[in-house]
Amino acid sequence: ADMDMREGFLRVVERLAGRAASVALASHDPWLVREALLRLRAAGTPCEIELLHGLPKRRLLALAREFSVPARVYIPFGIAWRPYALGKAADNPRLLWWVVRDSVVGLLLSLRRLPGRI
Template sequence: MKLADVAAARGMPSTICYWNDGKEEPEAVLQRYLGSLDVIASSGHDADLAVKIPALWDRRDLVATIVERARTLNRRVIFDSHAPEQSALTFDIMSELGPANLGCAIPGRWKRSIADAERAVELGLRVRVIKGQWPDPDQPDMDLREGFLRVVDVLAGRAVHVGVATHDAPLAREAIGRLTAAGTPCEHELLFPLPMEPSATVARDAGVKIRLYIPFGEAWLPYSISRAMENPRVLVWLLRDLFSGRRLKC
């Protein structure tokens, strides 16, 4: 939680997520999530727990255990997005568990995302809007920015809370502008270890909070390195954080 402590000291809430390597038994992943909730609660920070249902092998009983612990501790669980075919199960689980302390990520790049956003509104869920890592096989060439804003438009004036999760500063500015104009509570969520600027300036100019998404575990560093290979600026950021001891430890 060291990085979350730093973020909190700077007035930033956070989202914590365990990224496993795909080889662990679901019960072991469950313990990681439960332990993270306990640490979050004891810290007193404004911090959510992001949960990856596939890491639990889609076991509803384990998901329910996590949500029950979160509600007992008065903490929020946000379900991360995966492939399009995973979305139906995620929404079925949220419908069964009810909206209290729950939310989900919705990618802008899927054909089904508009319907998912409508359902999130109906269920009273918090929503984190993302571009999305997995393309829709039925519509692989969808424009990511247009799709993102279409989801935002469904949520504006209707959702209980929206997280604008993108490092695309112009896109973030437009999305936050639409949400605030509609009176929708929102915040700007940024992924560690990607550079915060210039996106953070957008949030500050709009007067909304910046939430830092902090992954930890076996899978987060390879992900960071792969992103760095795509963008050399990310490599500079990552190396600076690694050698200054700012890697997250939980």
């Protein structure tokens, strides 16, 4: 059955609220993170926000301050960034440009490191 992704996320949060030692919320949807923080806080469950480097985070960091929860930034290393960006390219076409740019820069840097190159 098709379920709304927000609804599914919040169902997981509800299952963890009051039961988990701590919950890390990994989303860039400010509305969804706020709802999750409210539910976790109401249940007394410690939590934090996890963000993917390269995606907008200003509003989410403001939420972290508002709720006094830690915010961590995940930085994919090397080619690990590409699957994340490609998966989000339909939502944010700029990401496709960033993937191409980063790939070209990575290729040029690797060529500079080849033996016999300066």
